[in-house]
Amino acid sequence: MGAKTNKRITEELLNQLPDDKGHFGPYGGRFVSETLMPSLLELEEKYLSLKDDPTFRKEFDKDMADYVGRPSPLYFAERLTSEVGGAKIYLKREDLNHTGAHKVNNTIGQALLAKYLGKPRVIAETGAGQHGVATATVAARLNLKCKIFMGIEDIRRQTLNVYRMKLLGAEVEAVTSGTQTLKDAMNEALRDWVTNVDDTFYIIGTVAGPHPYPQLVRDFQSIIGREARAQCLEKEGRLPDALVACVGGGSNAIGLFYPFILDEEVEMYGVEAGGHGVETGKHAAPLCAGKPGVLHGNRTYLMSDESGQIQGTHSISAGLDYPGVGPEHSWLKDMERAEYVSVTDDEALAAFRRLTLVEGIMPALESSHAIAYGIKKAATMRKDQIMIINLSGRGDKDIHTVADIDGIKV
Amino acid sequence: MSRLKNVLETLNAQGKKALIPYVTGGDPKPEWTVEIMHTLVEAGADIVELGVPFSDPMADGPVIQLACERALKHNTSIDDIFEMVKSFRETDKQTPVVLMGYLNPLEIKGYENFAIEAAEAGVDGALIVDLPPEEASSLVPFLNENNLDSIFLIAPTTTDDRIKYICDQSSGYVYYVSVKGVTGSATLNVDDVAKKVAQIKAHNQIPVGVGFGISNAESAASVSNVADGVIVGSVIVNIIAKHQENKATINSEIKTLVSSMRHAMDA
Ligand SMILES: Cc1ncc(COP(=O)(O)O)c(C=O)c1O
Numbered sequence: 147m148g149a150k151t152n153k154r155i156t157e158e159l160l161n162q163l164p165d166d167k168g169h170f171g172p173y174g175g176r177f178v179s180e181t182l183m184p185s186l187l188e189l190e191e192k193y194l195s196l197k198d199d200p201t202f203r204k205e206f207d208k209d210m211a212d213y214v215g216r217p218s219p220l221y222f223a224e225r226l227t228s229e230v231g232g233a234k235i236y237l238k239r240e241d242l243n244h245t246g247a248h249k250v251n252n253t254i255g256q257a258l259l260a261k262y263l264g265k266p267r268v269i270a271e272t273g274a275g276q277h278g279v280a281t282a283t284v285a286a287r288l289n290l291k292c293k294i295f296m297g298i299e300d301i302r303r304q305t306l307n308v309y310r311m312k313l314l315g316a317e318v319e320a321v322t323s324g325t326q327t328l329k330d331a332m333n334e335a336l337r338d339w340v341t342n343v344d345d346t347f348y349i350i351g352t353v354a355g356p357h358p359y360p361q362l363v364r365d366f367q368s369i370i371g372r373e374a375r376a377q378c379l380e381k382e383g384r385l386p387d388a389l390v391a392c393v394g395g396g397s398n399a400i401g402l403f404y405p406f407i408l409d410e411e412v413e414m415y416g417v418e419a420g421g422h423g424v425e426t427g428k429h430a431a432p433l434c435a436g437k438p439g440v441l442h443g444n445r446t447y448l449m450s451d452e453s454g455q456i457q458g459t460h461s462i463s464a465g466l467d468y469p470g471v472g473p474e475h476s477w478l479k480d481m482e483r484a485e486y487v488s489v490t491d492d493e494a495l496a497a498f499r500r501l502t503l504v505e506g507i508m509p510a511l512e513s514s515h516a517i518a519y520g521i522k523k524a525a526t527m528r529k530d531q532i533m534i535i536n537l538s539g540r541g542d543k544d545i546h547t548v549a550d551i552d553g554i555k556v
Numbered sequence: 557m558s559r560l561k562n563v564l565e566t567l568n569a570q571g572k573k574a575l576i577p578y579v580t581g582g583d584p585k586p587e588w589t590v591e592i593m594h595t596l597v598e599a600g601a602d603i604v605e606l607g608v609p610f611s612d613p614m615a616d617g618p619v620i621q622l623a624c625e626r627a628l629k630h631n632t633s634i635d636d637i638f639e640m641v642k643s644f645r646e647t648d649k650q651t652p653v654v655l656m657g658y659l660n661p662l663e664i665k666g667y668e669n670f671a672i673e674a675a676e677a678g679v680d681g682a683l684i685v686d687l688p689p690e691e692a693s694s695l696v697p698f699l700n701e702n703n704l705d706s707i708f709l710i711a712p713t714t715t716d717d718r719i720k721y722i723c724d725q726s727s728g729y730v731y732y733v734s735v736k737g738v739t740g741s742a743t744l745n746v747d748d749v750a751k752k753v754a755q756i757k758a759h760n761q762i763p764v765g766v767g768f769g770i771s772n773a774e775s776a777a778s779v780s781n782v783a784d785g786v787i788v789g790s791v792i793v794n795i796i797a798k799h800q801e802n803k804a805t806i807n808s809e810i811k812t813l814v815s816s817m818r819h820a821m822d823a
Binding site: 167175176177178179180181182183184185323324329330333336337340341342343344437438439440441442443445448450452453454455456 | 610611612613614615617618621628631633634635658659660661662663664665685686687688690691708709710711712713714715718722733736737738741
């Protein structure tokens with residue numbers, strides 16, 4: 147690829163991103179109605195002053211260790227590796243975090259910001275319910291009022307998490323507008339925020355939304371990649387050859403990728419939800435099949451039709467069922483630094499079953515997308531090569547979905 | 557001089573305020589929109605705000621969300637909106653038309669194409685809800701080149717510095733969003749509005765339209781006492797929602813409502 151040379155990402159370039167208006171190249175930015183602008187500017191100012199503040203960092207690190215249980219292990223999946231017969235497969239065990247997914251890394255960070263900003267109420271959108279649970283969890287702990295917006299279609303798919311949020315004291319609002327999934331939950335959360343902006347902090351669950359959210363969520367989630375990098379160096383004496391993570395909005399993926407961006411020899415694969423297959427149009431793979439557009443406060447690859455209306459998405463996994471993606475991924479795609487691929491519902495399900503049987507680890511259906519592609523890719527690699535797959539969450543919440551497919555009532 | 561500026565200056569000279577009703581283009585059917593626009597003018601509208609429907613209207617409450625859904629059931633696109641304005645212009649050459657919508661349909665169409673075709677159709681200005689002036693440099697130069705006004709929003713949360721910045725970027729008028737919230741959600745407090753409009757006008761020349769929460773003749777009249785323009789949306793769209801099957805009723809009820817506002821404002 148001749149173009150690759152001038153797409154090289156230098157340390158200097160990386161440190162300039164996002165720019166002061168939140169841009170990653172042409173992507174990102176702050177596309178919201180004026181009512182929210184002053185809050186976003188305030189949040190940006192507060193975040194920039196706190197992010198390197200020793201007291202803030204100490205609080206965050208302490209919670210990561212004592213409340214979340216970090217560092218999460220980097221686990222060598224020995225049996226899976228020998229079955230696949232290619233690269234050594236390591237799993238970054240975000241499923242072992244408190245609340246069962248990577249989402250809590252971010253909610254702890256943002257709840258701390260809410261505390262510093264003196265906001266007594268938090269809101270969040272959720273798809274799979276993992277971010278909703280992680281938000282309700284930190285809200286309980288910090289004694290914040292909490293309201294979670296969730297599409298009614300997702301409420302049906304993720305009943306267990308809905309009940310968990312309620313037990314944690316959160317109010318769960320069923321969103322019935324539009325396609326009744328994650329994007330509509332985000333619309334509704336934005337409508338709530340614009341109404342209650344004085345006392346409310348919006349805890350966005352992924353690296354999307356208006357600036358500074360893509361930046362601050364990335365920073366909080368980068369603990370995944372920093373740990374994985376150090377753990378790999380310790381166990382193998384060198385960096386991995388490939389990283390694999392699923393991409394919904396892209397927070398677990400950017401969390402793993404970001405600390406490796408300057409390590410040019412490390413390949414990065416983001417796995418989108420192929421649904422019934424990208425060629426059928428029933429999928430949630432904007433980086434594979436979309437084009438740049440503007441939604442939910444940022445410019446990014448998006449699934450929209452020829453007149454600019456946002457298209458409905460499909461994925462077996464509620465957490466990936468979103469028509470947009472974080473703007474930094476759009477930039478990494480254009481820079482050819484990361485490659486974005488997709489796997490279908492069926493492939494993800496097969497990976498869910500396989501990891502459960504072979505390693506005794508039940509992955510979330512979101513993470514199963516990463517496992518499915520990781521297995522395929524590892525098989526094409528040499529045995530002395532190393533792959534890290536981000537196991538972003540555990541699969542307990544998906545047992546209902548899988549049982550339904552098996553025709554079993556649980 | 558732009559048609560918008562002309563109308564606003566004429567009204568000002570007469571000591572009158574602008575009545576600016578909003579309807580979503582294509583709601584409930586694309587074929588009915590032009591007649592509804594004419595009805596608005598007959599009832600006393602000075603400027604018409606025509607909504608470009610969007611699948612994800614994040615700043616709108618349920619009333620306008622549903623209007624978008626009805627319009628999108630007929631696949632109403634920006635091109636269809638341009639056709640409506642063209643057809644409106646066949647008999648109405650004076651009344652300014654401002655398009656109001658969200659950015660993605662423009663982004664997909666292309667900003668230059670949007671501006672050229674809008675001007676050709678007879679559009680006078682654009683107000684893009686999710687486009688603050690900081691991000692508008694991809695659109696505004698094309699609007700300027702085609703003599704279209706750029707209308708930006710000011711909110712109750714907007715600070716003095718930003719008010720100045722936004723007014724400097726705007727032409728035609730600025731749109732003061734009178735309540736924190738989505739369209740159709742709450743009723744405004746006239747005293748608060750008066751204070752904020754005075755704050756805007758203290759350092760800026762541009763006319764100020766006030767919208768959100770104006771739901772009847774009384775609120776229209778009281779806002780017109782403190783602002784240059786009164787923008788009315790959800791109550792009108794509600795009439796359309798209620799009588800979706802009956803064009804004659806929609807037009808007669810809209811006419812009654814809008815004329816009552818006109819009379820109250822001029823009294
Ligand atoms: C376990 C898990 N992985 C991944 C995702 C997708 O989000 P992101 O792409 O932001 O990591 C979710 C979202 O709900 C999730 O619950």
